[in-house]
Amino acid sequence: MSALTGVLYAALVAYLGGWYVGRWSGNFALLLFILTAVTMLYWLAERFHFAPARRAAAQNLVDNDAKRRENLAAQGISRVDGDIEPARQQILQQPWWLDWTAGLFPVILVVFLLRSFLFEPFKIPSGSMVPTLLVGDLILVNKFHYGIRLPVINKKIVSNHDVQRGDVMVFRYPEDPSTDFIKRVAGIPGDEVSYVNQKLYINGQLAPTQPQGNFYDEDARVYRQRFLEKLGAKEHQILVEPNAQRYFRADRADGPFPFSENCRYSLEGVTCKVPAGHYFMLGDNRDNSRDSRFWGFVPDENIVGKAFMVWMNFGNLKRIGTFFD
Known part of the structure; x- marks a missing residue:
C-alpha cells in the first residue's frame, strides 16, 4: 500500500506540475472529486480494517506480556524486566501513507463540499x-x-x-x-x-x-x-x-x-x-x-x-x- 500511495502522489505532482506550466488544461473540480473519493477509500480502509488490525495486534502484545508475567510469577519470579509500552505505541502508530491519505480525507471533503455547493x-x-x-x-x-x-x-x-x-x-x-x-x-x-x-x-x-x-x-x-x-x-x-x-x-x-x-x-x-x-x-x-x-x-x-x-x-x-x- 505504501508503494501504491507513492505512485498516486507522484501522479498528482506530475499532473499539477504540467497544469502549472501550461502543458495541459486542468479540471480542478474533477481533480478535487477524485481526491475526495480516493482519500475516502483510504479512510474507510483505515477505520474498518487497518486501525482494528493495529489495535488487535497491540492487544495481543499486551495479552502475551501479561501471560508471560503470570507464568513467571507462578515460578516465583515477581520482578520482570521489560516495558512493552513503546512497542505497543509503535504498533498503534498510523503509517505515513495512511496519515497522508485517510488523515486528509475530512479536510478534503470539507473543501470539496464548500467549493461545490457554497463558495468558490x-x-x-x-x-x-x-x-x-x-x-x-x-x-x-x-x-x-x-x-x-x-x-x-x-x-x-x-x-x-x-x-x-x-x-x-x-x-x-x-x-x-x-x-x-x-x-x-x-x-x-x-x-x-x-x-x-x-x-x-x-x-x-x-x-x-x-x-x-x-x-x-x-x-x-x-x-x-x-x-x-x-x-x-x-x-x-x-x-x-x-x-x-x-x-x-x-x-x-x-x-x-x-x-x-x-x-x-x-x-x-x-x-x-x-x-x-x-x-x-x-x-x-x-x-x-x-x-x-x-x-x-x-x-x-x-x-x-x-x-x-x-x-x-x-x-x-x-x-x-x-x-x-
Missing part, C-alpha cells in the same frame, strides 16, 4: 472587467445563488434565483469549457441586445449612462472614459474608449457559435436575440473585452455562480472586502 474562489487574470474588477483581484463566487448543481457535471438539481441583467457571473467559457470566464449579464432569454456605436440597448431601450470622469488603467497605463451604467435596477461602472474600433464580428475559434443566426453584425455594432436558456455577456471594459459580441451566448448549463466580493488583492490591500453587483 477565483482570480481575475485580465482587465476585461475593469473598473469593477482589477487584475489580481481574488474574488468569491456564490455557487448556490442560481441553484444547486452537481459537482463536475454541473447539472442543476435545485433552482434558486433567476439570472438578472447586471449580475456579475462566472461561467465556463463556451469555446473551452475547462476555462472559467467572468463577465456581466447584459441579456437574459428573450432579450434583444444591441451594442451599437458604443451604446448598449436592451429591447430597443438605451441603457442609461452618466459620465464619471476619467479612469486611470494602471495595467494599460492609459486614461479611459468612465460611465455609470444602469441595467435594470443595478448600477455599475464601465469604461469606454471613443476612438476604439467599433466593428465586431463572430470569431469563435471552433466555428459559428450556436444560434449565430440570432445575431446581426454591421459597421456600427451587433444586435442579438438571446435564445431560451442562454445569456448575453459583456465586459465592463467595453472596448477591451472579448465577450458575447464575438463568441456568442452562454448556455445555462455553463453557469458556475454569481460573483459578489473581493476577498484579497496582494497588490492592492484596499480592495479587500469590496462588494459589487
Whole structure:
C-alpha cells in the first residue's frame, strides 16, 4: 500500500506540475472529486480494517506480556524486566501513507463540499472587467445563488434565483469549457441586445449612462472614459474608449457559435436575440473585452455562480472586502 500511495502522489505532482506550466488544461473540480473519493477509500480502509488490525495486534502484545508475567510469577519470579509500552505505541502508530491519505480525507471533503455547493474562489487574470474588477483581484463566487448543481457535471438539481441583467457571473467559457470566464449579464432569454456605436440597448431601450470622469488603467497605463451604467435596477461602472474600433464580428475559434443566426453584425455594432436558456455577456471594459459580441451566448448549463466580493488583492490591500453587483 505504501508503494501504491507513492505512485498516486507522484501522479498528482506530475499532473499539477504540467497544469502549472501550461502543458495541459486542468479540471480542478474533477481533480478535487477524485481526491475526495480516493482519500475516502483510504479512510474507510483505515477505520474498518487497518486501525482494528493495529489495535488487535497491540492487544495481543499486551495479552502475551501479561501471560508471560503470570507464568513467571507462578515460578516465583515477581520482578520482570521489560516495558512493552513503546512497542505497543509503535504498533498503534498510523503509517505515513495512511496519515497522508485517510488523515486528509475530512479536510478534503470539507473543501470539496464548500467549493461545490457554497463558495468558490477565483482570480481575475485580465482587465476585461475593469473598473469593477482589477487584475489580481481574488474574488468569491456564490455557487448556490442560481441553484444547486452537481459537482463536475454541473447539472442543476435545485433552482434558486433567476439570472438578472447586471449580475456579475462566472461561467465556463463556451469555446473551452475547462476555462472559467467572468463577465456581466447584459441579456437574459428573450432579450434583444444591441451594442451599437458604443451604446448598449436592451429591447430597443438605451441603457442609461452618466459620465464619471476619467479612469486611470494602471495595467494599460492609459486614461479611459468612465460611465455609470444602469441595467435594470443595478448600477455599475464601465469604461469606454471613443476612438476604439467599433466593428465586431463572430470569431469563435471552433466555428459559428450556436444560434449565430440570432445575431446581426454591421459597421456600427451587433444586435442579438438571446435564445431560451442562454445569456448575453459583456465586459465592463467595453472596448477591451472579448465577450458575447464575438463568441456568442452562454448556455445555462455553463453557469458556475454569481460573483459578489473581493476577498484579497496582494497588490492592492484596499480592495479587500469590496462588494459589487
